[in-house]
Amino acid sequence: MHEFLQFTVIGIAIGAVYAVAASGLVVTYSTTGVFNFAHGAVAMVSAFSFSEMTVTHGLPVWLALVVVIGVEAPILGVLVQLLMRRLFGASVERSLMVTLGLLLILLGAADEIWGGQSSRQPGQLYSGATSYSVLGVHLTVANLLVMIVAAGVAIFLGFFLKRTRTGVAMRAVVDDPDLLAMAGASPARIATMGWIIGVVLAAVAGILIAPLQGGNLSQTTLTLFVVNAYAAAVFGRLRNLPVTFVAALGVGLGETYIGNYLQQYEPGFTQNWLSVPSQTLPIVFLLIALLILPQDRLRAVGRAVTTRIPKVASLGQSLVGGAAVVALALLASVALGTDWQGIVRQGLIFGIVALSLVLLTGYAGQVSLCQVTFAGVGAFAMGKVTGGGSWLGVLAAVGLSAGVGMLVAWPTTRLRGLYLALFTLAVAAFADAWFFTNTNYLFDYNHSSSLLIKRLGLFGISFEGNRAEMILLAVAFALASILVLALRRGVFGRRLVGLSDSPAACATVGLNVKATKLAVFGISAGLAGLAGALYGTNQGFVGALDFQFLISLNVLLMLVIWGARSTSGALVAGLCSAVLLQKGGNLSGIILGVGVLVIGWLPNGIIGTGWPMLRELVRDRSPGEAPAPEAELVEDAGHAA
Amino acid sequence: MSEVSQGEGWWQASDGKWYAPSLHPDVASGEPEPEPAPEPGVPAGVVVSPERNPASLELVGIRAGYGRIEVLHGIDLTVPAGSVFALLGPNGAGKSTLLKVAGGRMRPTAGKVLVADHETHRHGGADALARAGVCSIPEGRGIFPNLTVRENLLIWTYQGKVRLPEVEERAYARFPKLGQRRKQVAGTLSGGEQQMLAFARALVGNPRVLLLDEISMGLAPLIVAELYEVVGQLAAEGITILLVEQFIQTAVAVATRAAIVVHGRVEREGSPAEIAAEAAEHYLAGSGG
Numbered sequence: 067m068h069e070f071l072q073f074t075v076i077g078i079a080i081g082a083v084y085a086v087a088a089s090g091l092v093v094t095y096s097t098t099g100v101f102n103f104a105h106g107a108v109a110m111v112s113a114f115s116f117s118e119m120t121v122t123h124g125l126p127v128w129l130a131l132v133v134v135i136g137v138e139a140p141i142l143g144v145l146v147q148l149l150m151r152r153l154f155g156a157s158v159e160r161s162l163m164v165t166l167g168l169l170l171i172l173l174g175a176a177d178e179i180w181g182g183q184s185s186r187q188p189g190q191l192y193s194g195a196t197s198y199s200v201l202g203v204h205l206t207v208a209n210l211l212v213m214i215v216a217a218g219v220a221i222f223l224g225f226f227l228k229r230t231r232t233g234v235a236m237r238a239v240v241d242d243p244d245l246l247a248m249a250g251a252s253p254a255r256i257a258t259m260g261w262i263i264g265v266v267l268a269a270v271a272g273i274l275i276a277p278l279q280g281g282n283l284s285q286t287t288l289t290l291f292v293v294n295a296y297a298a299a300v301f302g303r304l305r306n307l308p309v310t311f312v313a314a315l316g317v318g319l320g321e322t323y324i325g326n327y328l329q330q331y332e333p334g335f336t337q338n339w340l341s342v343p344s345q346t347l348p349i350v351f352l353l354i355a356l357l358i359l360p361q362d363r364l365r366a367v368g369r370a371v372t373t374r375i376p377k378v379a380s381l382g383q384s385l386v387g388g389a390a391v392v393a394l395a396l397l398a399s400v401a402l403g404t405d406w407q408g409i410v411r412q413g414l415i416f417g418i419v420a421l422s423l424v425l426l427t428g429y430a431g432q433v434s435l436c437q438v439t440f441a442g443v444g445a446f447a448m449g450k451v452t453g454g455g456s457w458l459g460v461l462a463a464v465g466l467s468a469g470v471g472m473l474v475a476w477p478t479t480r481l482r483g484l485y486l487a488l489f490t491l492a493v494a495a496f497a498d499a500w501f502f503t504n505t506n507y508l509f510d511y512n513h514s515s516s517l518l519i520k521r522l523g524l525f526g527i528s529f530e531g532n533r534a535e536m537i538l539l540a541v542a543f544a545l546a547s548i549l550v551l552a553l554r555r556g557v558f559g560r561r562l563v564g565l566s567d568s569p570a571a572c573a574t575v576g577l578n579v580k581a582t583k584l585a586v587f588g589i590s591a592g593l594a595g596l597a598g599a600l601y602g603t604n605q606g607f608v609g610a611l612d613f614q615f616l617i618s619l620n621v622l623l624m625l626v627i628w629g630a631r632s633t634s635g636a637l638v639a640g641l642c643s644a645v646l647l648q649k650g651g652n653l654s655g656i657i658l659g660v661g662v663l664v665i666g667w668l669p670n671g672i673i674g675t676g677w678p679m680l681r682e683l684v685r686d687r688s689p690g691e692a693p694a695p696e697a698e699l700v701e702d703a704g705h706a707a
Numbered sequence: 708m709s710e711v712s713q714g715e716g717w718w719q720a721s722d723g724k725w726y727a728p729s730l731h732p733d734v735a736s737g738e739p740e741p742e743p744a745p746e747p748g749v750p751a752g753v754v755v756s757p758e759r760n761p762a763s764l765e766l767v768g769i770r771a772g773y774g775r776i777e778v779l780h781g782i783d784l785t786v787p788a789g790s791v792f793a794l795l796g797p798n799g800a801g802k803s804t805l806l807k808v809a810g811g812r813m814r815p816t817a818g819k820v821l822v823a824d825h826e827t828h829r830h831g832g833a834d835a836l837a838r839a840g841v842c843s844i845p846e847g848r849g850i851f852p853n854l855t856v857r858e859n860l861l862i863w864t865y866q867g868k869v870r871l872p873e874v875e876e877r878a879y880a881r882f883p884k885l886g887q888r889r890k891q892v893a894g895t896l897s898g899g900e901q902q903m904l905a906f907a908r909a910l911v912g913n914p915r916v917l918l919l920d921e922i923s924m925g926l927a928p929l930i931v932a933e934l935y936e937v938v939g940q941l942a943a944e945g946i947t948i949l950l951v952e953q954f955i956q957t958a959v960a961v962a963t964r965a966a967i968v969v970h971g972r973v974e975r976e977g978s979p980a981e982i983a984a985e986a987a988e989h990y991l992a993g994s995g996g
Contacts, residue, residue, distance in 0.1 A: 231865070234858045238851040244812060245849055249908060250837035250865035 071203045073322050079209040081318020082216035083275045085311045087295035088302070089223055090267025095304045097236045097260025100150055101484050103165040103491075106292030107172035108265050109272025110285055112139060113188060114180050116273045117283055120189035127191060131273075139269040143262035149663055150261070151254060158483040159433050163626050166435075166619055167662030169289070173616075174655025176285050181652055186283045188276030212274050219267065220311055227307070236260055271295070293495055294321070294348035296488060300355040313355070321347045346499045352492040356485055357477050378559075384551040384633075388544030391637065395540030399533040407532055409644045414539040415601045417640025420625045421546050421633060422593035427622070428630035429554055430586045431566025433487040435618050436474065436494035437594050440467045442502055442613030444595025445602040448519055455520030455603070463599035464592045471591020472584050479580045494615040503610045516609040519602035535604055542600060543640075546593055547633040553589070562586055620647065620658060627661045629671030638673065761788040761945045762823035762840065762915040764809060769818035771808050778804045780971040781818070786916075786964070788823070791938075791948040793962035793979060795955060795986040801971040802951040803846055803920055809949060810843035810918045811836035822916060837866050842914035846921050849905035852894030856885055859893050859904055860911070867913045878907035881937065899930035906934055909941060917941060919950040923957060935961055959983040 087109060094102050102108075112134050119130035149164060180186065190208070197206040227233040235256045239246050243253035275291055276283055297317050302310030324347055379387065398410050419437050426432050444463035451459035474493050478486045521529045522538065529535045553559050561582050564572045573579050602608045624643045629635030646654040665672060764786040772778045778801045786792040794802045807813040809820055811833040820827045827836055833843065850859055860874050879886030882903040888896060893904055902922060909917050919938065923931040931954075939961050942948055952958035958979075959965065965982035967974040969989055975982065 231861050234854060234861050235865070237858075238854055238862060241851055241853055244833070245845065245851065246862070247833035248810065248812065248837055248843045248845060248849070249862050250834055250867075251862065252832075252834045 068202050071201065073326050074319065075203055075205055075209060077319035077322030078315060079212045079318070080275075080278060080322060081315035082212050083271050083278065084295045084298050084318050085216050085314035086219050086267055086274065087271035087292055088298035088310045088314050089219060089307055090264040090271065091292075091295060091299045092302060092304055092307055092310050093223065093227075093236075093267070094260050094264030095299075097239060097264075098147075098150065098257050099240045100161045100165060101304065101488075102146075102168075102264060102268075103162065104146075104168035104172055105264070105268045105295070106289040107169045107176075108139070108142060108268040109275070109292060110288035111142075111172050111176055111272070112269035113272035113276040113288055114176055114186070114283060114285075116189040117186055117276065118180070121187050127189070130189065131191075134273065135266055135269050139266045140262045143265035144258060146265065147254070147258040147261040151257075159427070159431065162433060162484065162487055163623060163662055167623055167659040169659070170616075170619065170623070170655035171659030171663075173285060173289060174652055174657075174659065177652040177655070180285075188283050189273065190277050191273065208277060212278070215270065215274060216311075219270070220307075223307055232256065232259060268292075290495060291348075293352055293492065294318075296492075297348055297352035297355045300352065300359065300485070300488065303359070317348060317351050320351065346496055349492050349496040349499065352488070353496070356481065356489045356492070359481065359485060378554050379551055379633075381548075381552065381555075384548045387634070388548050391544045391547075392537065392540045395536050399536045404532070407536060409648050410641065411532070411536050411539055411604050412601075412648070413641035413644035414536070414543050414637075415597050415604060415640070416621050416643045417543050417637045418546050418597035418600070419594050419621050420636035420639045420643075421543070421550050422590040422597070423622055423625050424630060424633060424636050425550050425553065425562070425593070426586055426590035427625070428632070429559060429566065430562040430583070431483070432583065432586065433483060433622075434490045434587075434590070435487055435615065435622065436490040436497070437590075437621065438598075438613050438618040439494045439497045439615075440471055440591040440594035441598030441601060442497065442608070443467045443470050443591075444598030445519065445608045445613070446517065446598075447595070448599035448602045449517040449608065453518060453520060455522055457522065457524075459519075460522070460596065460599050463595045465595075467595020467598065468588040468592035471594075472588040474591070475584050475587030479583045491615070494618055497613070498615055502613055516607040517602070518607045519599075519605075521603045521606070529603070539600060539604065542596065543637065546596070547636070550593075550633055558582075558585070617643075617647070620654075623658050623662045625671075627658075627665050627671055629674035631670060632673050635671055635673045761947045763788040763821075764841075764916050764947055764949060765821040765824075766805070766809060767819050767821065769805070769808055769815045769820070771804055771813055771815040777816070778971050779808070779815070782968075782971070782973055784966065784973060784976075786947055786949050788947055789945045790963045791942045791950070791961050793958040793965040793982070794949065794951045794968055795958065795965060795982060795989075796968035796974070797989055800968045802968050805968065806843065806918045806920050806949065806951055810841060812843065834865075840867075840913070840915035841918065842866065842909050842916070843918040844905055844909060844920065844922060846924060848898070848901045849908070850893045850901050853892065855890050855892055856896070856904060857889045860907065863908045863911050866908065867911065869911055869913070874907075874911040877910050878904075881910055882907060899926055899933075902926060902930065902934060906937060910937070914946060917946050917948045917950075919948065919952075921951055921953055923952060923954055931957065955983050955986050 087105065091102060091105050094100065094105075115138060116130050116134050119125040119133065120127055125133075146168065149168070150161065191211055197204045198210075199205070225233075227237060235246060235251050236259055239251075239253050239256045239260075243257075246253050246256065271292075272288060276288065294317055295314065298310050298314035301313030301316075302308075395410070395414070399407060402410065419441055422440075423434065423437055426434055426437075444467040447463040447466040448459040451462045474490065478489045481489065521535065523529060527534065529538050554562070561572070561577060564577065565579065565582055565586075569579055572582075598608075598613070601612070605612075621639065621643050624639040624646075625636060628639045628642070646658060650657060766782050766784040769779050769782040769784075770777060782801075782805060784792075784805075794805065796802055804813065808815050811820075811827060822836075822839070822841055827839075827841070837843070851862065854862070857871075857875065860878055861871050863878075864871055864874055875886075875889070879889070882900075884900055885903055885907065888900065893901060896904065906922065909919075922934055922938075926934075935957060938948065938950070942961060942963075948961075950958060950962070959982070962979040964976070965979045965986075966976040967982055967986050967989055974989070975985060
């Protein structure tokens with residue numbers, strides 16, 4: 067009983083921090099309509115700044131608090147609002163990409179600034195060891211402080227949002243900013259308040275959670291801790307603050323009880339194949355929260371209709387484009403050094419992952435943050451079937467990934483774009499924390515940290531050589547892009563575009579929305595699985611770190627930059643992702659994030675926008691040619707470009 | 708509030724078509740319309756701020772549109788201070804766009820808007836203009852459906868230098884039904900009550916210029932009559948009013964000046980009676996849609 071009470075106190079303290087973080091998410095979402103995926107990154111940066119000031123430079127705590135919470139966080143909030151302002155009224159998918167880009171920028175910046183030092187102590191609000199004993203339960207001052215802060219935040223938000231004019235206007239602005247302006251309030255100023263409060267609460271949560279987590283500060287752990295807050299916010303349906311607070315306490319308590327009791331009664335549980343490391347628990351909570359969300363109404367309009375619908379390449383054009391890719395790969399295999407050949411091979415594989423996203427996100431408008439996870443599943447299947455080197459393994463990889471993809475899609479077919487993104491994020495985080503790291507039981511029977519995968523062979527030709535492998539990968543990419551374009555030209559492709567433009571209209575004409583979503587997820591995950599299998603054969607082995615969430619994010623954002631509805635965009639995006647991962651270092655996140663912020667608002671990306679512009683330019687400069695009656699937009703003729 | 712079905716008060720015009728009761732000349736002149744009895748204890752005529760300072764509204768060479776499509780092709784319009792100006796014209800003529808430009812909700816591609824001889828677009832967007840005394844009541848329901856009646860009124864206080872208790876007093880005195888529902892979420896009010904709540908903004912902000920965009924849309928004739936009674940009262944206090952209305956007779960009954968807008972141009976300007984006669988022609992000829 068005493069133990070239970072002790073766990074309860076700890077659980078409430080942890081839940082209180084989640085409550086602070088989650089309420090920040092809710093305030094920002096209900097004011098601006100943007101779900102801030104960079105919330106955790108803000109918390110991380112704040113915790114690191116606080117530690118830098120108090121631990122490294124020995125500044126007094128109050129001064130550091132004033133600087134981090136009173137200056138740094140509000141400035142960040144204003145900056146974010148300036149970035150988001152341009153996106154007002156943009157689709158969920160687009161604003162989501164921008165906050166994801168921000169996440170990468172903050173992670174990259176933290177890496178650049180603090181990455182060199184390996185161990186770093188979290189800053190303490192109260193460094194003394196004083197604790198009170200209530201009914202035999204230890205109540206440390208640190209825990210008490212956390213609870214007081216959370217209660218203060220709850221009371222403040224309750225009063226502010228219900229009783230003050232600015233608070234009421236914040237609840238109104240997302241519904242009708244024009245009307246708010248007509249009533250004499252500035253919507254931009256009100257939205258800025260929403261961002262500032264959200265970012266400040268994230269900063270407070272980051273400073274509070276860092277010491278509770280124990281040990282050294284970790285960028286990834288701190289960034290992903292907000293997944294716990296996501297769960298609480300989703301329980302509150304991103305709008306309801308009281309429910310969010312209660313849910314946050316529940317998540318904190320549940321995590322503490324389960325973690326501690328499992329540790330106690332099953333000491334060996336971390337070695338068990340069913341092991342549930344404590345960081346997977348919040349992800350499970352998020353999955354549960356998303357699963358019990360009520361069915362969303364079908365939206366009439368999925369995304370803003372672009373002024374020009376890109377024309378899809380014909381079969382002939384896609385064949386020529388495919389041949390060009392193979393020819394270029396041949397050239398590259400001769401011209402490039404070993405180092406760059408490796409990058410091109412990896413780029414072709416990421417290109418196939420990007421192709422799977424063209425189908426899923428570009429055409430069907432479904433955002434997936436776990437595409438590389440599907441690839442990992444494929445690699446796993448490839449390695450398990452005769453240890454690689456077998457075409458049966460490739461089949462198994464495609465089949466298993468497609469199955470997993472449909473399984474992931476099943477509960478989300480009734481959810482809106484944002485929740486789908488959250489769900490796939492949860493799946494990716496869960497796979498990172500549980501599946502791919504579970505090396506002992508799942509990945510290799512030989513207890514080594516990687517799974518060996520042999521190269522393929524065909525008709526007596528072995529692809530042992532790196533050049534042959536490059537050609538094989540190019541052929542695979544070409545075939546995959548021809549397949550994706552063929553799907554797009556057919557009835558299925560028109561269904562996908564309909565699904566993205568207006569699910570409600572699709573349902574009214576008798577199209578089975580659920581079946582279509584499942585099918586596109588299956589095909590897309592299957593393609594990603596193929597990429598994973600090839601990734602394994604190319605590298606010779608796969609390990610726990612090959613299929614991390616951040617790689618999914620890299621490929622997705624890169625594709626958005628180059629053009630999410632274009633197969634040539636997928637090729638360039640794949641190659642660029644590989645270059646960034648291999649050569650970019652700490653700066654890769656910043657480069658990618660800035661790229662998304664700058665270019666992400668072009669609906670068709672660089673290629674989808676630049677290609678037709680280039681054509682028109684060329685046409686203007688050659689007056690001798692008879693101008694075509696209408697500017698023709700060929701989306702994918704640019705394979706070779 | 709009951710919807711009026713066809714046959715109940717609908718009348719057949721000389722062209723053989725059926726028209727809504729409120730279009731009938733008798734209704735517009737207010738004769739057969741039963742006046743809603745004033746609630747006991749509530750002063751009948753509400754005293755809005757006495758120090759009205761009406762301003763003239765002038766549009767000079769306004770061109771505006773959506774994307775590449777130009778809707779207004781050079782509008783010149785002068786609404787003298789204290790007058791009630793009715794804009795008539797077929798659907799798609801650009802009347803609502805004109806109001807949007809006048810209210811600062813849309814930037815014109817050419818031309819300028821002058822309120823009391825000051826150029827408004829130098830001041831900023833609709834919010835700055837609202838604080839400067841130009842009150843727009845938009846088409847549809849100009850309320851926040853997820854806030855309570857009281858919270859909506861709290862937001863209306865942004866417009867002028869007034870406090871919530873004062874705003875509540877004025878709004879509930881004019882529309883007692885709102886007073887009974889002050890804690891109700893506005894989205895659950897009836898259509899008429901929602902429009903009253905939207906309209907309360909014109910009462911509380913001490914506006915100098917009022918822009919009304921089809922306030923009768925989708926409402927029962929009784930409610931429309933009640934709203935126009937308030938419009939008449941505001942006009943009597945000397946507020947400058949520019950209104951767009953689909954029911955010609957309703958508009959003409961309150962207007963002191965009128966114009967017909969067709970295809971994004973002011974076709975003709977004149978006294979309400981003249982314009983009404985001509986407007987019917989434009990509507991029925993289908994010259995705009």
